Amino acid sequence: xxxxxxxxxxxxxxxxxxxxxPYAYGNLERKFIISEDHKxxxxxxxGYLKGKRVHGCVVHLEIINDKIWIYEDGMEDGIALDLxxxxxxxxxxxxxxxxxxxxxxxxxxxN
Numbered sequence: 001x002x003x004x005x006x007x008x009x010x011x012x013x014x015x016x017x018x019x020x021x022p023y024a025y026g027n028l029e030r031k032f033i034i035s036e037d038h039k040x041x042x043x044x045x046x047g048y049l050k051g052k053r054v055h056g057c058v059v060h061l062e063i064i065n066d067k068i069w070i071y072e073d074g075m076e077d078g079i080a081l082d083l084x085x086x087x088x089x090x091x092x093x094x095x096x097x098x099x100x101x102x103x104x105x106x107x108x109x110x111n
Contacts, residue, residue: 010086012034014086018059026049026054028049031046042059043058056074058072059073060072068094069096070095070096073095
């Protein structure tokens with residue numbers, strides 16, 4: 001299996017499980033969105049909480065070449081840890097939400 005398909009399978013499994021988790025309060029739900037080319041993945045929270053509209057990005061991942069870029073990570077323990085536990089090396093994960101000068105100190109890929 002090539003790298004992109006492997007990443008797609010892992011990401012889809014991880015975020016698909018998170019998308020199934022119900023919210024304990026409010027009229028909120030998760031939406032899991034995958035781009036047609038299977039390179040962008042979004043996990044959104046949408047709905048209403050205390051009468052106010054909620055629409056926010058929890059996770060945004062993009063596959064660029066042979067690496068997974070994490071642009072948004074609102075998970076409690078971090079989506080990067082889930083990816084590593086699924087077998088993706090840290091050298092193939094870029095914490096894109098950090099500025100370039102911080103990335104060398106994260107233990108993950110720089111770019």
